[in-house]
Structures are given as C-alpha cells and as structure tokens.
Amino acid sequence: MKKFICTTCGVQYTESNHEPDHCHICEEERQYVNPEGQSWKTLDEMVQSGQYKNVITKEEKGLYSIKTTPSFGIGQTAYLIVGEERNILWDCITYLDPYTIEFIG
Ligand SMILES: [Zn+2]
Incomplete structure (x- = not known):
C-alpha cells in the first residue's frame, strides 16, 4: 500500500x-x-x-522557514517557531526527508 x-x-x-x-x-x-x-x-x-531538498532558512531569532526546492505542489513554505518549552510548525510542506524531520525535532 x-x-x-x-x-x-x-x-x-x-x-x-x-x-x-x-x-x-x-x-x-x-x-x-x-x-x-x-x-x-x-x-x-x-x-x-534525489531531486528534492528542503532549504531551511533562519529568518530571525527563533523563526525558520522551510521550503522545498525545486518547488513542489503549490510551493508551500512552512515556518518553524522555536520556543523555550515547545516548538510550533506553522503550515506544512509535502516533502519531509530525515534531515528536515530531525531539524523540526
Ligand atoms: Zn491536488
């Protein structure tokens, strides 16, 4: 399946x-x-x-954008907000590789 x-x-x-x-x-x-x-x-x-990868960019302290390249779907961008006790993933992207999963934690 x-x-x-x-x-x-x-x-x-x-x-x-x-x-x-x-x-x-x-x-x-x-x-x-x-x-x-x-x-x-x-x-x-x-x-x-091996065609896709996610570009993780530090936008500012505690805020990262995650975008797949080459663009896939409608070109979504996810944002990871890193907090002291927990993180928030705002929106999502389709392509999740082991590196991205580990980064998000
Ligand atoms: Zn569709």
Missing part, C-alpha cells in the same frame, strides 16, 4: 493499493486540476529521486 501525493497541490492521501481517482483539493473551485491531467507521486519516490 502506498500513500499517494497529488503533484499539483501536494496533498498526501491515505494508504491505498492504487492511485486515487481524483484529488478532492484540486477539484475544489478555488484550486485547479492540472491541464495535463491528474498525476501522483509518493514520498518514497520523491526521496529516492
């Missing part, structure tokens, strides 16, 4: 033996379906391709 990711919006779906028929996010009127058709990837495929 695989967790398929919509390449247009970057949303990951629950485990399935086959690609979803459609993406609920992209079919919503505020989003769009890729004119070349629906396509899917898995996180494992992204990691194994």
Whole structure:
C-alpha cells in the first residue's frame, strides 16, 4: 500500500493499493486540476529521486522557514517557531526527508 501525493497541490492521501481517482483539493473551485491531467507521486519516490531538498532558512531569532526546492505542489513554505518549552510548525510542506524531520525535532 502506498500513500499517494497529488503533484499539483501536494496533498498526501491515505494508504491505498492504487492511485486515487481524483484529488478532492484540486477539484475544489478555488484550486485547479492540472491541464495535463491528474498525476501522483509518493514520498518514497520523491526521496529516492534525489531531486528534492528542503532549504531551511533562519529568518530571525527563533523563526525558520522551510521550503522545498525545486518547488513542489503549490510551493508551500512552512515556518518553524522555536520556543523555550515547545516548538510550533506553522503550515506544512509535502516533502519531509530525515534531515528536515530531525531539524523540526
Ligand atoms: Zn491536488
């Protein structure tokens, strides 16, 4: 079973033996379906391709931005706010590699 990711919006779906028929996010009127058709990837495929990496930038003391390059989905940027007792991850990105997971803690 695989967790398929919509390449247009970057949303990951629950485990399935086959690609979803459609993406609920992209079919919503505020989003769009890729004119070349629906396509899917898995996180494992992204990691194994070696094509993607996350750029973690210190924006200011206690605030980091995390962005995937090359851009994936709608080019989301996550922000990590580092607190004294706990951290807050604001928004999320699709591509999570071991380095990013360890950085976020
Ligand atoms: Zn989608």
